[in-house]
Amino acid sequence: MAAGWVGLGGAMVVGAVILAxxxxxxxxxxxVTVADAYAAEPLSRETGAVYxxxxxxxxxxxTLLGASTPIAAMTHLHRMAGPGTAQMRSQEVAEVxxxxxxxxxxxxxxxxxxxxxxxxRAGDTIDLTxxxxxxxxxxxxxxxxxxxxxxxxxxxxxxxxxx
Amino acid sequence: MLxxxxxxxxxxxxxxxxxxxxxxxxxxxxxxxRGRVLPAALPKPELVLTDTRGMAFDLRxxxxxxxxxxxxxxxxxxxxxxxxxANLGAVLRDLRPSVRERIKVVFVTTDPARDTPERxxxxxxxxxxxxxxxxxxxxxxxAAQRALYLPLPQIGPADSAGSYEVGHAxxxxxxxxxxxxxxxxxxxxxQADWANDLPKLLEIRWTE
Numbered sequence: 273m274a275a276g277w278v279g280l281g282g283a284m285v286v287g288a289v290i291l292a293x294x295x296x297x298x299x300x301x302x303x304v305t306v307a308d309a310y311a312a313e314p315l316s317r318e319t320g321a322v323y324x325x326x327x328x329x330x331x332x333x334x335t336l337l338g339a340s341t342p343i344a345a346m347t348h349l350h351r352m353a354g355p356g357t358a359q360m361r362s363q364e365v366a367e368v369x370x371x372x373x374x375x376x377x378x379x380x381x382x383x384x385x386x387x388x389x390x391x392x393r394a395g396d397t398i399d400l401t402x403x404x405x406x407x408x409x410x411x412x413x414x415x416x417x418x419x420x421x422x423x424x425x426x427x428x429x430x431x432x433x434x435x
Numbered sequence: 436m437l438x439x440x441x442x443x444x445x446x447x448x449x450x451x452x453x454x455x456x457x458x459x460x461x462x463x464x465x466x467x468x469r470g471r472v473l474p475a476a477l478p479k480p481e482l483v484l485t486d487t488r489g490m491a492f493d494l495r496x497x498x499x500x501x502x503x504x505x506x507x508x509x510x511x512x513x514x515x516x517x518x519x520x521a522n523l524g525a526v527l528r529d530l531r532p533s534v535r536e537r538i539k540v541v542f543v544t545t546d547p548a549r550d551t552p553e554r555x556x557x558x559x560x561x562x563x564x565x566x567x568x569x570x571x572x573x574x575x576x577x578a579a580q581r582a583l584y585l586p587l588p589q590i591g592p593a594d595s596a597g598s599y600e601v602g603h604a605x606x607x608x609x610x611x612x613x614x615x616x617x618x619x620x621x622x623x624x625x626q627a628d629w630a631n632d633l634p635k636l637l638e639i640r641w642t643e
Binding site: 312315316318319320321350378379382384386387418419420422423424426427 | 514515519520521561600622623625
């Protein structure tokens with residue numbers, strides 16, 4: 273089924289991904305699942321940012337190797353470094369600990385979309401494919417939200433810049 | 436007005452203090468402020484840069500007597516900068532005009548190589564058409580940040596498309612109408628925190 277949606281038009285891709293995933297943002301009966309995915313409404317075609325949580329119910333760690341989306345030429349993982357600064361470091365991969373989770377969130381580790389081919393608006397949904405070392409590829413539907421909503425979400429949970 | 440804001444915010448404040456670093460720090464703050472009150476006031480730095488009309492802008496002269504919210508960031512920033520600006524834009528829209536007109540927001544780029552006046556204007560207009568955008572030479576911009584004890588910006592490595600990110604201080608600096616920096620607002624501050632603090636920052640009589 274995953275192979276089926278590759279050649280489909282943009283409008284069809286969304287429906288196909290729902291079938292592949294079972295429910296938006298999750299993969300049934302798999303050790304590794306994705307939750308709370310959202311993207312900030314891009315202000316230009318230069319960059320976008322995606323946040324999500326990868327949960328690993330399994331007993332061995334997994335590694336997020338990369339991601340792709342039809343709306344961006346490239347994606348990079350970035351992390352903020354140092355308390356009180358928004359200094360970002362590019363990093364290639366990130367571990368999803370066994371029995372734990374990897375959280376991408378504003379002000380922390382996030383997935384940058386670079387050189388956008390379209391500029392989605394709040395309310396739209398973008399398709400994202402995550403590539404993990406053991407779990408393989410996970411298709412995720414990512415709702416696009418305004419920066420106001422990103423800001424509200426950013427303030428929830430453990431403090432930002434924990435280190 | 437102030438009393439109503441304080442009373443109305445108590446329930447939220449407790450919850451937020453459990454959930455945000457900023458608000459947690461704010462619990463022990465004087466005047467019920469949610470931002471971080473500085474141990475000592477800092478003077479408004481001497482800073483003359485170029486605004487989005489391409490005109491010279493003297494920070495001290497143009498913002499004297501206003502509650503002035505200064506942020507150092509850049510328009511290619513993925514989350515910290517647009518979140519701060521979006522929050523401020525939304526909160527300022529909801530303020531009474533008599534309060535709103537006493538506040539100025541100044542966005543100083545830490546990426547002058549890319550952030551032209553035109554680009555700053557386009558980006559700031561996403562949030563509020565009155566937000567002031569400043570650019571200029573890095574040495575001048577860095578000197579102002581040094582004067583405020585902010586970490587200096589760091590240009591990240593360019594990717595294969597030539598795009599790069601810029602590390603910068605994540606806090607908004609609030610200068611009260613006496614032209615002194617009194618409070619910093621770290622990343623993680625929420626609209627409710629701004630709505631709580633902005634009217635207070637106009638009214639508080641600081642003793643030193």
